[in-house]
Amino acid sequence: MLQITDLHAYYGKSHVLNGVEMQIMPGEVIALLGRNGVGRSTTAKAIMGEVAPQGSIRFRGQEIAGLPNHKIARMGLGYVPESRDIFPTMTVRQNLMLGIKNMRKTGRWSIDQMLEMFPNLARRADNPAGVLSGGEKQMLTMCRTLMGDPELIIIDEPTEGLAPLIVTQVGEMIAEIAKAGVSILLVEQKLSIALKIADRVYVMGHGEIVYSGTPAEFATRDDIRKEWLEV
Template identity: 90%
Template sequence: MSLDANPEPMLQLTDLHAYYGKSHVLNGVNLEIMPGEVIALLGRNGVGRSTTAKAIMGEVVPVGSVRFKGQEIGGMANHRIARLGLGYVPESRDIFPTMTVRQNLMLGIKNMRRPGKWTIDQMLEMFPNLGRRADNAAGVLSGGEKQMLTMCRTLMGDPELIIIDEPTEGLAPLIVQQVGEMIAEIAKAGVSILLVEQKLSIALKIADRVYVMGHGEIVYGGTPADFATREDIRKEWLEV
């Protein structure tokens, strides 16, 4: 986290609402992420976690305030939001299946003339599975490899904050561990992270703070250590 005496939030949501048609999905979400901080957003399926991510990125129309580095971005087009330094890894693991792994990574670069802190060679070295398949079509990758490729491609855009939506959904335990290690590496590089996740073991291991959602709003916020003592919160809002 930042060592500034009074750092400004990297991302701040204030009274955020969102709708799908007549369905009121977000009911006044308040959340903030400080520079260099890893936030885990927990909750059962259907409570609005992914909608929160989409509202931040402009994929769902937000009602309320979404501020990034002090600038109001609520309602901006998503490509403009991305250019400001926000990265987004959707749950759908969108890749271009007929393009190679290397070509997919190249698509993430925002400015070819001004390289960011991440390079294609770094990505391929950091994740040997991708390195071995660098010149293969991305469509032949496993689910876990596609997840890694999606995160790596987002990093190629040099984001200051990255939103990662359900990165371990449907993955084998060994791959879950690898994805968790990758997210930890991203955090070590100083990138702020909003992690939408259901697996507590991953979220609590790398998060600085935890938010829990229920019925479209934040029902708890605290440190992993405090959350570990809150059996009442886990039972009411997380356990099935």
């Protein structure tokens, strides 16, 4: 599904990604773990063309490194940034409609399904999205991305700053996305969420992958946890 080889990225003269290697198989959920500032979000942005990548990023066998981000999105990649960008003056329903890439094709998700999954959004469906809480905006950005029917979705820090109840709801939604057969790259700090959902784990440090394995294997590696995750 996605094959990343020797990926480098820079912010000005700052070398942020230093030879990242990663693979995501069809239907697989990958958790990308690491401390803040090690390059996890930059990896997501490089895949989506928001940061200029150097190296190879192949999606379904096709090289996408260097393509404009709108072309990457139309190929079947979805992206939920940590900024939770929504159109505040448009209604919740209108925000969801903006996520649809092809009005003539029925995807796996509908607006009614999104609103049924999240009653909070349903109650505010015709209200301006700007009045939503932080948790509701996170739900909306995820739902809007799903409306584009992606084959792979990158979700960056979906539970950051959310109340425990909303964290649980977001975790349940990610699990539902996985059940629908969508591949997921989850950038997440909360190990309880990431390890429960993921098929495999990558740990990043200093702009490169320092560990990969299954959640069960990772659970036995206190050395990795202490060196690369604990503050």
